[in-house]
Amino acid sequence: MPVDTKAATDRLMRFLAVEGVTGQEAAIGRELMAALKESGVPAKAIRLDDANTRIPVPTETGNLIVDLPGRGALHNQPRIMFMTHMDTVPLCAGAKPKKSGRKIVNSAKTALGGDNRCGCGVLVTLAAELEKHKLDHPPITLLFCVREESGLYGARHVKLDELGSPVMAFNYDGGSASNVVIGAVGADRWTVEIMGRASHAGVAPERGISSTMIMALALAEVKAGGWFGKVVKGKRQGTSNVGPVTGGEGRPAGDATNVVTDYVHVRGESRSHDGKFFKEITKAYKAAFEKAAKKVTNAQGKSGRVKFKAETDYYPFRMKDSQPIIKRAVEAVSAVGGTPNVRTANGGLDANWMVRHGIPTVTFGAGQNEAHTIDEWINLDEYDRACALAVQLATMR
Incomplete structure (x- = not known):
């Protein structure tokens, strides 16, 4: 099923225009909730948790969580989760996104915010496509985390019973949609x-x-x-x-x-x-x-x-190649025309905490390039592939 790439890009431009640096995610949270409702997700399926009350630094709002009931032949399959983070680094404040061919660039001397408005665009597009085409899929949780950029706090402090017991999760962060990230470093922060x-x-x-x-x-x-x-x-x-x-x-x-x-x-x-x-x-x-x-x-x-x-x-993690989630990820990347690049990351990811919580999690990119710099740009071909990949992952039998 082809994804409506124009609608997906329009959503991304919409989200890029909303400032939401780490710890100040209330405005982008409201925009995401509005876009989800416009995509056909009922208001009762959308909520904010209270993770911000447990995060030790000031945080405007909690994680955004969406419950999508299963549909059709896959309605009784185990629940899966798609996740991303909705904050940006402070350098993104004041960004002015504009399209330039098959790229989104920035007309301001700031970072753009593709990390991680791209992930937000992918998850909302997934919800919109599932609803628009009435596609069969298992129960799905969408998780938009706060304060990833300043310490993975949202993923760290989410309550597991809020997530509906997913058996696996797919995280969207930086890089290529063909990257299948199955491990990452651990880190101490010292003073x-x-x-x-x-x-x-x-x-x-x-x-x-x-x-x-x-x-x-x-x-x-x-x-x-x-x-x-x-x-x-x-x-x-x-x-x-x-x-x-x-x-x-x-x-x-x-x-x-x-x-x-x-x-x-x-x-x-x-x-x-x-x-x-x-x-x-x-x-x-x-x-x-x-x-x-x-x-x-x-x-x-x-x-x-x-x-x-x-x-x-x-904490560091490295999932075993034999885990079902990796097989599913590799098959899905191939199905949307990508060449799977199974690898580990030298930076921390929300997946570090999800795996620590007991939920196997693979991370993909969504077209973000030169993140955390004033040279940041978005590859729309990779973003489109990331959206198609999410739909593929959600509907695989």
Whole structure:
């Protein structure tokens, strides 16, 4: 059954025009609900959950969940789920999408928001096509998650009993519709507070304890030990990065050049497909900061202090090739004219948490390119293929 690609593109343009950066998804949530109703989904089948009340950072709204009863010969088959996220990175604020041939580009100097308005377009198009053509399909749950871009929070905090016990899920995120992503890395997000002692840097520098120097020594130790950037230790691999360095929320690291800096706050991350190895990377950072703090002393022999905290953002997963969901995904990609590319991802996905919740989940792309940059654009041929793929996945016998 061919998909109405013009209607699908119109929906995508409509969704791209609605701002909804991570944590501020109320407006795009309302637009999605309106589009679903226009597509024939009854209002009673559409609801918002209360995940935002459990997310530890301010979040305007909960996840959007839609229940589609099974129809026809497949009505009593096990439930399946299609999911995506409805937030964008903050760089997308102010985007102005426009069509340019078989692309959607941006006339503003921002990111476009194809990540992940494309996924939203695919899921609403799926609902519209199933209703328009009265296609046979099993019971389906549609899940639009909040705050994916800032920590996979919506998927992490969804209540499983809200989802209707799906036996498998298909997630739409970035890249090609032919990508069959069956695994992804896990990651720690860590912070370290470095406490030194302030002193006049020109009059009595020896009385101070420089938190900046503690940080410098720690990072030099990490780099020398091979724990920064791409990390390879024998057969184990991972990555790490040092992110924002500040003096706390909204403050610079240090107050003036003539004052020994007494406080620095550092944020970073550690990643690996190996569930133990990314924690080893984090431990290497912790040890380096603690060692550096002891090294930096003042004239009185007092040293600095550090407070290191780490939290697992998401856990790695790699599904077995023999799982039914992978067979279904590969067959569906082939059926819509694609060449299946079974692979793993080096970034976190909502699928990380779905698999952790016990729901096997494959992730596909939907035509997003150069995501999180001002060069972002959407390949409409891939987007159309992603929409056709969703219909294929939903109606396969």
